[in-house]
Amino acid sequence: YKGPLRARLELLFEKPLDKIKFPNGDAINALCSREEFEAASGTKVLATYEKGQPAWIEKQNGKGRAYYTVTLPGQSYMQAGLPVTPMGKGGSETSPWMIESMTFDAAAAGMILHPVEQAGIQPDVVPNHRGVVTNRLKSSKSTLITVINLARQTDGTLKDLKFQISNLKSVSRAWSCFHSKGSLPMKKEKDGVVVTLPTLAAADVLVLESTLD
Secondary structure (H helix, E strand, O other), rough: HHHHHHHHHHHHOOOOEEEOOOOOEEEEEEEEOOOOOOOOOOOEEEEEEOOOOOEEEEEEEOEEEEHHHEOHHHHHHHHHOOOOOOOOOOOOOOHHHHHOOOOOHHHHHHHHHHHHHHHHOOOEEOOOOOOOOEEEEEEOOEEEEEEEEEEEEHHHOOOEEEEEEEOOOOOOEEEEEOOOOOOOOOOEEEEEEEEEEEEOOOOOOOOOEEEOO
């Protein structure tokens, strides 16, 4: 099997090869791959195996940084979110094998995102609830943000959902396809706005109208 199907059928039953521990006390399972190496001089050890060998390192070179880990943190991230149920070939959206899990490994996610965060790269749309996915389209007159609620099966319809939206010069009005009458509550910030969506069921589209000069 390959791709998502293989993850659903095989990853669920993978046993940890070791434990990777972080300085803050968090830990993740080393799944599917376990390597050993020695950290060279000038290398920063970010995490270790249970017996103390380096498991995740960082090396600065000029203006950049290189990272290396002994395992596949994406596997640990995914395994924690797979439901322990037989995987069927279809069914209704409420069937356990069709659900979007929200219980992924937070420590593994932090490991994966660490290099991006250290580089100062931040998303330009940040919702304040898990499982909300956005995509941004921009024109000279407006910015459109498509919103999908992947957490609907577990968290239901979301209320008073806030979006911190950056890299916007000026916004005169915010509304959405399912809240098109009047304007959505909006708070202006230095580099953008915070928009509040009263409710979000399965999906919606935010529309931010630009201020014309």
